[in-house]
Amino acid sequence: MKSNLWNILRKELRELFRDKKSxxxxxxxxxFIPLLIIGMSALFEAQMNKEVEEYNKIGIAYEMTEEEKMxxxxxxxxxxxxxxxxxxxxxxKEEINLYVTKNDxxxxxxxxxxxxxxxxxxxxxxxxxxxxxxxxxxxxxxxHIDSSEVFEIINIEEKVEEKENxxxxxxxxxxxxxxxxxxxxxxxxxxxxxxxxxxxxxTLETLLTFPIKSKDIIxxxxxxxxxxxxxxxxxxxxxxxxxxxxxxxxxxxxxxIDIMYEPMAILFAIVVIVAYSFFISGLCIAIASKSKTxxxxxxxxxxxxxxxxxxxxxxxxxxxxxxPLFAIIPFLNYTMIFTDITNGxxxxxxxxxxxxxxxxxxxxxxxxxIKQYKSENVLFSK
Numbered sequence: 001m002k003s004n005l006w007n008i009l010r011k012e013l014r015e016l017f018r019d020k021k022s023x024x025x026x027x028x029x030x031x032f033i034p035l036l037i038i039g040m041s042a043l044f045e046a047q048m049n050k051e052v053e054e055y056n057k058i059g060i061a062y063e064m065t066e067e068e069k070m071x072x073x074x075x076x077x078x079x080x081x082x083x084x085x086x087x088x089x090x091x092x093k094e095e096i097n098l099y100v101t102k103n104d105x106x107x108x109x110x111x112x113x114x115x116x117x118x119x120x121x122x123x124x125x126x127x128x129x130x131x132x133x134x135x136x137x138x139x140x141x142x143x144h145i146d147s148s149e150v151f152e153i154i155n156i157e158e159k160v161e162e163k164e165n166x167x168x169x170x171x172x173x174x175x176x177x178x179x180x181x182x183x184x185x186x187x188x189x190x191x192x193x194x195x196x197x198x199x200x201x202x203t204l205e206t207l208l209t210f211p212i213k214s215k216d217i218i219x220x221x222x223x224x225x226x227x228x229x230x231x232x233x234x235x236x237x238x239x240x241x242x243x244x245x246x247x248x249x250x251x252x253x254x255x256x257i258d259i260m261y262e263p264m265a266i267l268f269a270i271v272v273i274v275a276y277s278f279f280i281s282g283l284c285i286a287i288a289s290k291s292k293t294x295x296x297x298x299x300x301x302x303x304x305x306x307x308x309x310x311x312x313x314x315x316x317x318x319x320x321x322x323x324p325l326f327a328i329i330p331f332l333n334y335t336m337i338f339t340d341i342t343n344g345x346x347x348x349x350x351x352x353x354x355x356x357x358x359x360x361x362x363x364x365x366x367x368x369x370i371k372q373y374k375s376e377n378v379l380f381s382k
Contacts, residue, residue: 008220016190016228025189026228029182030236037175037243038250044167045251052076055119059087059099071130077123100124168259171247172342176269177312177335179236183273184280184308186232187225188301191284194221196297218285218370225281233273241266261342268341268351275358276334280308282365289369307331315339322350328357 016022058077061084072079080087080096087099091110097120098111109124111117140146241261248254261269284301291297312335320326322336327350337354340347 006220008217009223012190012194012221012224013227015193016224019190019193022190022193022228025186026232027235029185030179030232030239033175033178033182033236033239034243034246036178037171037240037247040171040174041167041247041251041253044170045253050119052123055097055117056123057096058120058124059090059096061087061099062102067134068131071127071134075123075127075130077127098124100128167253168257169343171244171259172261173316173335173339174313175240175243176338176342177309177316179233179240179273180276180312180331180334181305181309182236183229183233183277184305187229187277187280187284188298188304190225190228191281191288192291192294192297192301194225195285195288196291197294200293215370218366222282222285222366225285226278229277229281230274233277234270237266237269237273262344264346265338265341268346269338271351271355272334272338275355278362279330279358280304282362282369286365286369289372312336312339322347324350324353327351327353330357330361333357 016026053076056076056078057080058072059080059082061082064072064079069079080090080099082090084099084101087096088110090096091099098109098117101108101110107128109121111121244259244261248259284304287300287304288297291300308331311329311332315326315332315336316339320336322333322340322345326336327333333350333354337347337350340350
């Protein structure tokens with residue numbers, strides 16, 4: 001039995017490493033991980049370091065005081081005067097970034113929420129807050145009140161922990177989501193080739209005539225695809241770590257912040273990668289075995305790429321917390337547990353539930369495939 005299993009595994013690995021498409025899926029897909037991490041870091045930095053001249057064209061639909069003009073000049077605001085209707089037209093033509101109207105003591109910032117308008121809105125809000133503080137100080141001085149007793153009645157300090165840094169969390173977690181997707185893509189082609197591909201070429205029927213148990217055939221194919229997936233996952237993880245090291249030195253948004261994965265996070269990432277590789281490999285083989293042709297199997301497996309990515313993305317965006325229930329839900333559990341680990345939350349119960357549920361799912365899938373191969377329905381896809 002062990003000899004037959006080893007022979008099947010050697011056959012699968014030999015064909016895997018000889019096939020250029022399989023190698024491309026296994027080795028090339030991870031290259032997109034550094035592109036994601038470096039590219040998104042560059043995008044974040046560009047947004048953070050945007051020049052004020054790109055969003056400082058502000059329309060003012062009222063008469064400004066001398067103090068307002070002075071504050072606007074200090075904040076490099078390029079003022080465009082006009083009526084509300086005129087400024088509205090200029091805004092629609094994108095000649096200004098937003099416009100401000102005034103009714104008695106109420107200032108209204110008019111914007112459509114676009115990216116440039118958002119930056120301009122923040123600029124104008126600071127401008128109006130500065131003018132407001134100036135008027136308050138003038139009022140207090142006129143009434144002989146010490147302004148420091150009013151404005152400095154409390155002191156506020158901001159302390160942002162590393163784990164709460166939005167950019168770091170975003171880069172780390174989306175990087176891991178792409179590792180999961182890379183593993184999925186890597187598993188689809190060899191799974192298709194070793195099942196529907198062999199069926200289409202006629203080699204599967206020949207293999208089934210050999211004195212080899214169906215269990216050995218399936219386990220050999222399963223382990224071959226799983227090893228391919230694990231290689232992709234490990235390469236992707238290594239490239240992620242290298243990319244984070246490069247990004248740390250390359251971008252100013254990470255100054256003073258350690259963006260590297262903790263050793264414990266890397267260890268558990270490896271555990272998650274191995275577990276997910278086994279799970280997705282078994283699932284891909286099960287789906288591909290039901291297909292009559294290579295093309296049909298590829299079409300059937302394509303949705304898995306999106307299914308592997310979107311549940312984790314939604315969980316990250318909505319900031320869901322991992323619970324024992326989520327820990328046993330396929331696809332969702334792997335990314336949620338990794339997100340917890342990168343945030344310093346290691347729940348051994350959830351990790352154990354993820355591993356146990358993965359083993360159960362794989363066992364069920366392999367049992368169904370072995371049953372199908374024993375009845376030889378796999379040759380006719382009934």
